[in-house]
Amino acid sequence: MISKVFSTTGALAKAIKGFQPRQPQTDMAMAVERAIKDSSQLVVEAGTGTGKTYAYLAPALLSGKKTIVSTGSKNLQEQLFHRDLPLMMNTLGFTGRVALLKGRSNYLCPERLGHQVVESHDGQADPTLLTQLIKVRSWSSETKTGDLGECDDLAEDSPIIPTITSTNDNCLGKECPSYKECFVVKARKKAMDADLVVVNHHLFLADLAIKETGFGELIPEAEVFIFDEAHQIPDIASQYFGQSLSSRQIQELAKDIHIAYRTELRDTKQLDKVADRLSHSASDLRIVLGEPGFRGNWREISTSPAVARELVRLADALTLAYDVIKLSLGRSQLLDAAFERTTLLKARLERLSDTTIPGYSYWYECSRHHFSLNITPLSVAEKFREQIQMQQGAWIFTSATLAVNDDFSHFSHRLGLEPAEQFTLPSPFDYETQAILCVPRFLPEPNSYGLADKLVDMLAPLIEQNNGRCFFLCTSHQMVRDLSEGFRERFDLPVLVQGEMSKQKLLAEFIELGNALLVATGAFWEGIDVRGQALSCVIIDKLPFTSPDDPLLKARIEDCRLQGGDPFSQVQIPDAVITLKQGVGRLIRDRSDHGALIICDNRLVSRQYGETFLRSLPPIPRTRDLAKVSEFLMAIDASENDASDERDEQ
Known part of the structure; x- marks a missing residue:
């Protein structure tokens, strides 16, 4: 069946002008079909120009099995969903449902947008950011998806994006007054009902690591997992199977405490002081960590007197926030969510302060305004293998760069894979x-x-x-x-x-x-x-x-x-x-x-x-x-x- 799709008289030749059958593309499609049928692992290095996207989409769509396709970046994700997938669906007459699912930081949060609009009218807001907020609010009444990538008036690096999107930490979940309008919930519901879902590696691996509500229920239902640009997965998996704490998380927590104080709890002035102290503690630690653009050994620098002193101050600020917020629990949903995050960040800082536990790398990274403290497991092979065994199904990995001198062991060992087949397809270029x-x-x-x-x-x-x-x-x-x-x-x-x-x-x-x-x-x-x-x-x-x-x-x-x-x-x-x-x-x-x-x-x-x-x-x-x-x-x-x-x- 698959070989016919890619033949001179097949569906692709009829649908694509100038299509010429390529043996490597057909070989890959047939290998993907076998892996899906046998629920086995497949690793394919497909040289540039092989046509690997069609080679995995055709057997996946024809299999009738729920499929998750994960790509290396949001750009590739959109290209696959908006260009390659519709063409293949039309070519094969596929009538099932497909969905595009991104991480929650890509979707507008109506509740947080409302808070920001209220906050921006205090006379101290940056006029440029206020203009952007107004444009986003106007766009929010028209959008069906809430995907900020579709808002033309918003730059992809706009500083307002973190303030109008939610994170796992600050999302109010079902307690949110805007839950029925939540674009993240809608996107996940669509993904749950779809036959094929296009995600990216960061989202997929974040889900594997934390089994986030909503998307966490989606993965066990899938029977086919396909990873394009798979060479990126080992490093991304290392990030998600570890732990991190960033100044951005602390600053956002401080901002939410501040908003709760200004909009709902004006009688609790100590909240404002707590927010300021958290914010200053994060900034002070950033300063003593040194130059921006630097990755260093956290185990070493955390023992220096200046860093150790700021760590104690940050721990004290989080403890104070925990004690003060606890007194106002039940009075504000925003503050209740902030209390949970404070508890989480407090525990994370305690874990990061203990660098004696073996089997992990302890490191930190600085940008101009922010820092992140990180613990990364020395190897992700065991954890990734566990996930594959739990999910079962077909696991297919492809990229133009997986082998070293025709040897796949470097890639396979890093993820704990045991592929039934692994091979290189030559590029058709001369x-x-x-x-x-x-x-x-x-x-x-x-x-x-x-x-x-x-x-x-x-x-x-x-x-x-x-x-x-x-x-x-x-x-x-x-x-x-x-x-x-x-x-x-x-x-x-x-x-x-x-x-x-x-x-x-x-x-x-x-x-x-x-x-x-x-x-x-x-x-x-x-x-x-x-x-x-x-x-x-x-x-x-x-x-x-x-x-x-x-x-x-x-x-x-x-x-x-x-x-x-x-x-x-x-x-x-x-x-x-x-x-x-x-x-x-x-x-x-x-x-x-x-x-x-x-x-x-x-x-x-x-x-x-x-x-x-x-x-x-x-x-x-x-x-x-x-x-x-x-x-x-x-x-x-x-x-x-x-x-x-x-x-x-x-």
Whole structure:
């Protein structure tokens, strides 16, 4: 049945203009069908262009079983739900129900919006934020879903979003006066009744970890679980199977106590003082934790006198809040919910203060205004395996980057999987003619002094000759800053830099300009799809080994050593290989794409482990001569111009 869907005379060929059967796509669809039928585990690395989305959607829809599809991000989730899924449903004549379900922080909370509108009329509100609130209130009367992503007047990073959405901590549940209008409840009800639900990894794993009311009832009913971009799951699972406490949680608790005082309990002035003390305690701890953008060892820093002192003050503030709120229980639903959160945060801080319990990594992270304190289990394999055994059903994992040198053990061991089948499907792209890979001669050593300046001198002529159209992917924010500064001094081409505008805006501007260099890190290594000659060169500054100071990496190294393994070959190299494969995957996105890949790290050719990286990459012809890259890019342009002239003549 499935092989017929993907054949030359099948449903897809009739529905999609220009559809051509691809054996790898058919092979994957048949493997997914077998896994669903046998309720088994399947791991598939599907190279870019394989068509993996259709390959898992078709057998899932035809199976008649309740299915959950989890994707790597909200953007991919929406693309799958609004573009790929409707096409496949129409193609197969599927008449069942489907639903899109996001985390509660994506949905407007009518009750919290009402509180914010009342609060904003105290004469002290920021006029810009007040304008946004008014626009959201107007939109709230029209929306059917309450999904803030559909509110065009609201920026995705607007500071009002946390104040008009709920969290597990501050949701009033069935006690909420606006419960009947609750968009989260409506979305979850729709998901409960659907045959196929599209979620994202963060939501799925949060649910596994805490069995949140509503969504927690949904998962046991599913019989098929499909994870796209599955390479992200082990790290996300680590976050959710641990515990964390953030200054944002404390600030939001303080704000809700303040709102309860101003709107319902004006006779209890101590509530206002409690809210201020909580807020100040969180801010003071943030200050003593040091520089923003830093991840550090919580076990070590928590013993420093300054941090220990602020920890005691925060614990005292939470204890005072607990005692004061307790006196007013039953007088305000908002305050009753705040009491439960105070109890929870108080217990969490006590757990975080005891760093002697083995089997966990203890770490903290700072942004400009906030901090988070975290406990992460050294391994999630046991917990994830337990969940699979509890749920039973078919568990299918796919991504373009799961294997290291055709070996899946790194991925499977991290999640405790025992797949009945695991295999790699080759990409349909002709890398032999579509691309060239260069590790230039005379490269400076990684991490050497003045590395960015040397790379600018070496690569600026090539980028200029190519008229921009280049991604420079970096392994650190510092390298992004140094390179962008150097390139801006060097030439007149537009240099776009991650962090100077939103990711979506940056990408749109890169495509619109047509001659830009984009210098970026983390977020641009994966999930970016620029087709055609708008992007014909990808440069990577060095092999993407995670910083040895990263506390999560340290935890996994410790776990590997405890089991008698070799952390460098079993943890650090596989992680770096998978990240490099993601970065390389930005270059060729289509059968008509051509481009050059330049990796500025001698270790690829000078160290024995370099061969592991090279064997894990697509079969791209290699050179060490930048002049050959230059010739390749010029030849692409010449053939592109010839094709353009032919089209003009016709």
